[in-house]
Amino acid sequence: MGLMALGKNYDGQSCALASTLEVIGERWTLLIVRDALYGVRRFGDFQAHLDIPKAVLSQRLATLVDAGVLERRRYQEAPPRDEYVLTAAGRELWLPVLALAQWGERNLGEHGPRRLFHHVSCGGRIEATSYCATCGAMVGPADVEVRPGPGLGAGGRQDRVSLALRTPHRMLDPIP
Ligand SMILES: [Zn+2]
Numbered sequence: 001m002g003l004m005a006l007g008k009n010y011d012g013q014s015c016a017l018a019s020t021l022e023v024i025g026e027r028w029t030l031l032i033v034r035d036a037l038y039g040v041r042r043f044g045d046f047q048a049h050l051d052i053p054k055a056v057l058s059q060r061l062a063t064l065v066d067a068g069v070l071e072r073r074r075y076q077e078a079p080p081r082d083e084y085v086l087t088a089a090g091r092e093l094w095l096p097v098l099a100l101a102q103w104g105e106r107n108l109g110e111h112g113p114r115r116l117f118h119h120v121s122c123g124g125r126i127e128a129t130s131y132c133a134t135c136g137a138m139v140g141p142a143d144v145e146v147r148p149g150p151g152l153g154a155g156g157r158q159d160r161v162s163l164a165l166r167t168p169h170r171m172l173d174p175i176p
Helices: 002-024 029-038 043-050 054-066 094-107 160-164
Strands: 070-076 081-086 115-119 144-148
Touching: 002 029, 029 043, 029 054, 029 081, 029 094, 043 054, 043 081, 043 160, 054 070, 054 081
Parallel strands: none
Antiparallel strands: 070 081, 115 144
């Protein structure tokens, strides 16, 4: 009871957050998860969209696979090529990614959101809690469309992923 029990619970909670940050707290990692939520699966697409050094990308992908956030799938045998797909645990990171992005919009953003998230079935805007503002449904990434937002601007990156995300795109669907 009392202080002992409280102390144990608190330790448990900080451990869980610390364990989470061991997996997703490194530079680039959440951006890789975000891109995977957009439907990016291939090494070259992550690399082109993020402009991340290849060695760093390899290391981050390996960490995410080891942690059960991404699953490596062979999609071509000769030459061997793998793609990286979010697991069920990885898709749960949709909530923190959305919340962190919207925190940045409120507190750091100057030009409005670069991406807007809409419920596919009713078109409503998805809020930081992942509830749809229009119909009230709690919406996972498979039922969300990402659309270009007012902060995106006209020019910008020309890689395959950036170009695909200039028009509405169903989350988790592979980048065409
Ligand atoms: Zn809705």
